[in-house]
Amino acid sequence: MKLEGVELRRIALPLVTPFRTSLGTQSERTALVLKVVGDEGEGWGECVAEDEPTYSPEYLTGAAEVIRGFFVPALAGLDLNPASVGHALRHLRGHPMARSAVEMAVLDCWLRARRTSLTDHLGGVRPSVRVGVSVGIMETLDALLETVDKHLTAGYARIKLKIEPGWDLEPVRAVRETFGADVMLTVDANTAYSPGDIRHLARLDAYGLALIEQPFEPGDLHAHATFAARVDTPVCLDESITSAADAADAIRRGACSIINIKPGRVGGYLEARRIHDVAAAHGVPVWCGGMLETGLGRAGNLALAALPGFTLPGDISATERYYHRDITRPFVLDDGTMAVPTDPGLGVVPEEDALEAVTTGSEWIPAVP
Ligand code: SMG
Ligand code: MG
Numbered sequence: 001m002k003l004e005g006v007e008l009r010r011i012a013l014p015l016v017t018p019f020r021t022s023l024g025t026q027s028e029r030t031a032l033v034l035k036v037v038g039d040e041g042e043g044w045g046e047c048v049a050e051d052e053p054t055y056s057p058e059y060l061t062g063a064a065e066v067i068r069g070f071f072v073p074a075l076a077g078l079d080l081n082p083a084s085v086g087h088a089l090r091h092l093r094g095h096p097m098a099r100s101a102v103e104m105a106v107l108d109c110w111l112r113a114r115r116t117s118l119t120d121h122l123g124g125v126r127p128s129v130r131v132g133v134s135v136g137i138m139e140t141l142d143a144l145l146e147t148v149d150k151h152l153t154a155g156y157a158r159i160k161l162k163i164e165p166g167w168d169l170e171p172v173r174a175v176r177e178t179f180g181a182d183v184m185l186t187v188d189a190n191t192a193y194s195p196g197d198i199r200h201l202a203r204l205d206a207y208g209l210a211l212i213e214q215p216f217e218p219g220d221l222h223a224h225a226t227f228a229a230r231v232d233t234p235v236c237l238d239e240s241i242t243s244a245a246d247a248a249d250a251i252r253r254g255a256c257s258i259i260n261i262k263p264g265r266v267g268g269y270l271e272a273r274r275i276h277d278v279a280a281a282h283g284v285p286v287w288c289g290g291m292l293e294t295g296l297g298r299a300g301n302l303a304l305a306a307l308p309g310f311t312l313p314g315d316i317s318a319t320e321r322y323y324h325r326d327i328t329r330p331f332v333l334d335d336g337t338m339a340v341p342t343d344p345g346l347g348v349v350p351e352e353d354a355l356e357a358v359t360t361g362s363e364w365i366p367a368v369p
Helices: 060-075 082-088 096-113 118-122 141-154 169-179 195-207 221-230 244-252 269-281 295-305 352-358
Strands: 003-021 024-038 041-047 128-130 133-135 159-162 185-188 211-213 235-237 258-261 286-288 337-339 359-366
Touching: 003 060, 003 096, 003 352, 024 060, 024 096, 041 060, 041 096, 041 295, 060 082, 060 096, 060 359, 082 096, 082 269, 096 118, 096 269, 096 295, 118 269, 118 295, 133 141, 141 159, 141 169, 159 169, 169 185, 169 195, 195 221, 221 235, 221 244, 244 269, 258 269, 269 286, 269 295, 286 295, 352 359
Parallel strands: 133 159, 159 185, 185 211, 211 235, 235 258, 258 286
Antiparallel strands: 003 024, 003 359, 024 041, 128 337
């Protein structure tokens, strides 16, 4: 497949409710939506970088710049397929979220032309996957309990609580005491703690959590390993893992016993699968993380989460938890699970009027080296 060019859009989707984490509060999701146009048809991708470089060093304007200035030119004139796209971008360092968006759109286009679904291409083995929901930091415990109640009533298979210093033991205790021992409960600190907090965080062992996600700085595997040796609760890494090599290293050093895999964070669905394979070889369970994706990323993440090693429920919630109207058809929860799309490629496309309504800027990038 030969690339003709890429339509790059910036979108802004209002969130149903603001989402607060230790990194800040979001009330809308801005993202880049890419449409690649090639001689075999079209394909869609999404860049999950945020406006500011808080979750990771990437940010939306920078991602657009690197796609326009380096990634699209590097693909011009090549015969593109799933193997060659990664190879063609190999000499360009970093920018995994921008890279992932480009790879996703090329994969979607290539798979559509071959009438193959992304999940079949990746090796998915399940028609539907169990999913959870990520609950932000709230003003009050009452507001938290009300939100958790709503999600459990909806049928989510797991509740993840965002934590930060000052909002950790109490909310976890309140949720555990209110909803009982059977609820699968996890916490995610988004790097808000330092090694000096290890004693404090170890008190979370009292609440039967399924995992504690990314308490410390991304580069501090030593702190995670020290903590993991100290607590009974499994330690899960998110921000620290940006490649299969990182995953192997973190596992070897005892820094985690579970991995959150996000295609955007690791440079695409193909590297995500490699992390899955490395983890599986070490007997480490993985689950699919979320970046408040649009329906495009949600479809891709469901395809990925159907792989055999994804044994824990992912942060892939129903559309209504995020958006009043998404750019694709809505995804719905069915008894704690969501169906994996089976149509070719991602299995969904943006609805033109919905995409138009949330577009805040658009450009055409011709594929010239
Ligand atoms: O997509 O449901 C979702 C969001 C899940 O909590 C979520 N994501 O660190 O895992 C994480 C966060 C990152 C996004 S908020 C900065
Ligand atoms: Mg996380």
